[in-house]
Amino acid sequence: MKPVFANSAFVTVPERLFLCGGTWRRVPLKVRYGVFRHPAAGPVLIDTGYGPSVTRGPRGLALRLYNAILGPDLVAAGQPEAVLQRLGLKPGDVGTIIVTHFHADHVAGLHLFPKARIVAKADVLRKILKQPAHKNLHQGIFRDLLPVDLASRVDDVDGVGLREAPLGLGGGHDLFGDGSVLAIDLPGHAEGHFGLCFANLPTPLLYAVDAQWCAEALEEGRRPGFPASLIADDPQALAESTRRVLAFRQAGGEVLLCHDPAESRYDLAAEAP
Numbered sequence: 001m002k003p004v005f006a007n008s009a010f011v012t013v014p015e016r017l018f019l020c021g022g023t024w025r026r027v028p029l030k031v032r033y034g035v036f037r038h039p040a041a042g043p044v045l046i047d048t049g050y051g052p053s054v055t056r057g058p059r060g061l062a063l064r065l066y067n068a069i070l071g072p073d074l075v076a077a078g079q080p081e082a083v084l085q086r087l088g089l090k091p092g093d094v095g096t097i098i099v100t101h102f103h104a105d106h107v108a109g110l111h112l113f114p115k116a117r118i119v120a121k122a123d124v125l126r127k128i129l130k131q132p133a134h135k136n137l138h139q140g141i142f143r144d145l146l147p148v149d150l151a152s153r154v155d156d157v158d159g160v161g162l163r164e165a166p167l168g169l170g171g172g173h174d175l176f177g178d179g180s181v182l183a184i185d186l187p188g189h190a191e192g193h194f195g196l197c198f199a200n201l202p203t204p205l206l207y208a209v210d211a212q213w214c215a216e217a218l219e220e221g222r223r224p225g226f227p228a229s230l231i232a233d234d235p236q237a238l239a240e241s242t243r244r245v246l247a248f249r250q251a252g253g254e255v256l257l258c259h260d261p262a263e264s265r266y267d268l269a270a271e272a273p
């Protein structure tokens, strides 16, 4: 069971923002999200990427400002409806969406899937729904992007049993009870942020989401400092999570990050054939 990753948008930022020792050259970062077919659960999405709910139409002022600052350049062929169609699927076929954290670039397409079960950190969502808007804003979270019934559709990641992940990665929540996809806690970037280990692939894959923004930044000495450290929910936890991801790669695992500008063999080709 191999996931594929689509690119929903490009966000162009100076390299030194995400890589220590990087240049001022502006680099188009991808905004990936994943799709795989589980033999029992059917089509599953990993996050939803950026979509028009961030860039167009009626939105709160905060979301409009956020959009103006980041200026995501949406990829039409990379939006969930187009990607699913390419894979022979419709949004209604997606029964499960794994939400790694609640940042705008991961949840902007949730409204397309009003029936899907959401696998996420239930306590983090509860906190988001309770706390005042300015606190969420400070954390890069916009309530406007979260469907009103979201909490009622959440299956809590932390309620799922643990299983040992390969290559010394440690314990992960066995999301489908068959050892195929393990949710690995990688705190620091955002509260409750987790990655996914596809443990049974010939080379185990860790989708480490936003543990860093490019593969080189996992290395000691290449991790970005200010202002990236300012955005992190918990810089110390982020450093520890980065070490965990790097150790997995050094042990022979493969790592994919949401925003890495480099092509991955898990990426869907940019254009339909």
Ligand SMILES: [Zn+2]
Binding pocket: 101, 103, 189, 190, 210
């Ligand atoms: Zn994020």
